[in-house]
Amino acid sequence: MTITAEAMTITAKDERALLARVPTGLFIGGKWRDASDGGTFNVEDPSTGEVLLKIADATPADGEAALAAAAAAQRDWARTAPRFRAEILRTAFEAVTARADDFALLMTLEMGKPLAEARGEVAYGAEFLRWFSEETARIAGRFSTAPDGNSRLLVTKRPVGPCLFITPWNFPLAMATRKIAPAIAAGCTMVLKPAGLTPLTALLFAEVLQESGLPAGVLNVVQTTSPGAVTGPLIKDARLRKLSFTGSTGVGRRLIKDAADQVLRVSMELGGNAPFLVFEDADIDKAVDGAMLAKMRNGGEACTAANRILVHESVAEEFTAKLIDRMGAHTVARGTEPASKIGPLVDEGTRTKVHELVTDALDVGATLALGGQSVDGLGYFYEPTVLTNVPPHARIMHEEVFGPVAPIATFATEAEAIQLANDTEFGLVAYAFTRDLYRGFRLSEELEVGMFGLNTGIVSNPAAPFGGVKQSGIGREGGLEGIDEYLETRYVGIADPFGDA
Ligand code: NAP
Numbered sequence: 001m002t003i004t005a006e007a008m009t010i011t012a013k014d015e016r017a018l019l020a021r022v023p024t025g026l027f028i029g030g031k032w033r034d035a036s037d038g039g040t041f042n043v044e045d046p047s048t049g050e051v052l053l054k055i056a057d058a059t060p061a062d063g064e065a066a067l068a069a070a071a072a073a074q075r076d077w078a079r080t081a082p083r084f085r086a087e088i089l090r091t092a093f094e095a096v097t098a099r100a101d102d103f104a105l106l107m108t109l110e111m112g113k114p115l116a117e118a119r120g121e122v123a124y125g126a127e128f129l130r131w132f133s134e135e136t137a138r139i140a141g142r143f144s145t146a147p148d149g150n151s152r153l154l155v156t157k158r159p160v161g162p163c164l165f166i167t168p169w170n171f172p173l174a175m176a177t178r179k180i181a182p183a184i185a186a187g188c189t190m191v192l193k194p195a196g197l198t199p200l201t202a203l204l205f206a207e208v209l210q211e212s213g214l215p216a217g218v219l220n221v222v223q224t225t226s227p228g229a230v231t232g233p234l235i236k237d238a239r240l241r242k243l244s245f246t247g248s249t250g251v252g253r254r255l256i257k258d259a260a261d262q263v264l265r266v267s268m269e270l271g272g273n274a275p276f277l278v279f280e281d282a283d284i285d286k287a288v289d290g291a292m293l294a295k296m297r298n299g300g301e302a303c304t305a306a307n308r309i310l311v312h313e314s315v316a317e318e319f320t321a322k323l324i325d326r327m328g329a330h331t332v333a334r335g336t337e338p339a340s341k342i343g344p345l346v347d348e349g350t351r352t353k354v355h356e357l358v359t360d361a362l363d364v365g366a367t368l369a370l371g372g373q374s375v376d377g378l379g380y381f382y383e384p385t386v387l388t389n390v391p392p393h394a395r396i397m398h399e400e401v402f403g404p405v406a407p408i409a410t411f412a413t414e415a416e417a418i419q420l421a422n423d424t425e426f427g428l429v430a431y432a433f434t435r436d437l438y439r440g441f442r443l444s445e446e447l448e449v450g451m452f453g454l455n456t457g458i459v460s461n462p463a464a465p466f467g468g469v470k471q472s473g474i475g476r477e478g479g480l481e482g483i484d485e486y487l488e489t490r491y492v493g494i495a496d497p498f499g500d501a
Helices: 012-020 060-078 082-098 100-111 115-136 174-186 200-211 227-235 249-260 284-300 316-328 348-363 414-422 437-446 481-486
Strands: 026-028 031-033 040-044 051-056 142-145 151-159 163-166 190-193 219-221 242-246 265-269 274-278 306-312 367-370 385-388 405-411 429-433 451-454 487-495
Touching (some): 026 200, 051 200, 060 151, 060 190, 060 219, 082 115, 082 200, 115 174, 115 284, 115 481, 163 227, 174 200, 174 242, 174 481, 190 227, 200 219, 242 249, 242 481, 249 265, 274 284, 274 414, 284 306, 284 316, 284 405, 306 414, 316 367, 316 385, 316 405, 348 367, 348 385, 348 405, 414 437, 429 437, 437 451
Parallel strands (some): 163 242, 242 265, 274 306, 306 405, 385 405, 429 451
Antiparallel strands (some): 026 219, 040 051, 142 151, 151 487, 367 385
16 A cells, blocks of 8 residues: 555555454453454445444443453552553554554545545544653652641542543544543543444554553443443443543533433533634635634534634625635545545435535525535535525524535624624634734633634644533543543641651
8 A cells, every 4th residue: 555645546455455454343351352242333434335344333231341341450550650651652652653554544434534634633643642651751749738837738649540431433543542542641441432433443543552562451442333322331330430522512411411420520522613713904815724724624524613704894705705716626535535635424414414504504594605515426425615694593603514514704893703703502612813913812811712723723732732611511631631631639648747646
């Protein structure tokens, strides 16, 4: 297989050879095994609908076995030296990087994104392994004398304990490594339930971790077509100490309720509906570059996608014309095609929802400036679409559109822009383009979000805390903060060594 930036030539034989190397079992207690009832399910290529692989379909009993393996491994794992855990992460980083072509092609096959994007995700996803390998040795506490001098205060950090991870299909590698790497660094064991549509990347990654020296039971993987039935009992099981979920706000809300029963620690990386503000003093070409990144990265199937493009009325015409040119030039094709800039949507349900939101916007008065239709033929392709004059009450301004659709509306004042931007239950990320740095800082304080991109269309960075406010979630992944999600604070009170008692 040859994949270079200049020429990407993937043959059907290359694809088959890669698929033949992907494990197809459940990974429990360091062993690959079939489902307890022998059940399997098919993973399909969204660009053709063809079956890629048939893999084991975990039952509730398999989920229970995975948690039992994680719980059994927890004590010894928590006692390992930080450097030991760091070296495993570093070895895994090197291995994923060395096998970047395999991981990229596998993600393109099961999820649909173009190979160039998949390679970007491999670099991004692998970086969590390197970042947290470096953080492993920096877990620290503190020691102080109590203000009254009568005791000493020792504060330490302990691993939370066995975790359950539930991840989405849109970034099959990075959404897993963003949880697994800090958990390994902190000394937690875990059960991973990857998305049913894209479990293959997680299976290959589990094998890489195993080959990198991860002890049996630390990571267990249970892909399944019954996510509620397999993970529900684990969330109610007292051996589980933490749930970290990335996915839709609806499912997240339900999981938080379930987690309340045993007051489980939760991290929730949920939906977004990012505003993208273009002010009258912006560099319009840079704003268009930023909008292309923020909107079209991952074909629009990203929680960080710019879904409400709000442009000052004085520059709306120029910005819109340039964005239409750029969006219209994108080639829609299977992700393995060298020219592909947009692959298929992940399934028919996603495509139907995208079209429903476009149709609703047009019904309530928006103008169709580009695209607006499914692409005929095999796979779930949808045309790059631009909508203008989108009214504030259109569904697309309130519901996440997971596709290549750019809805544009205008504003007259900064106050109106902020009001429109904050008019949502979501608070993951916002973007703004302006040359006025005072305005930039004002926005950074006024916008109700966990992340803010100022004159940039991308904020994701393993060294930065990723996460949202409002109904976009609880907790942060990545950065210095990312490891805290997997650590408990323990305080030890020590008698005054110079006192009587
Ligand atoms: P989803 O439908 O909520 O699914 C996410 C995960 O939850 C999948 O593994 C899914 O399994 C599982 N799941 C579904 N129902 C469940 C249940 N009752 N109990 C336990 N697990 C259950 O979301 P998605 O469509 O895969 O992903 C897209 C969403 O993720 C978007 O809303 C996006 O904004 C969000 N997202 C957020 C971030 C962030 O960091 N904030 C990052 C990426 C994506 P199945 O696959 O088997 O259904």
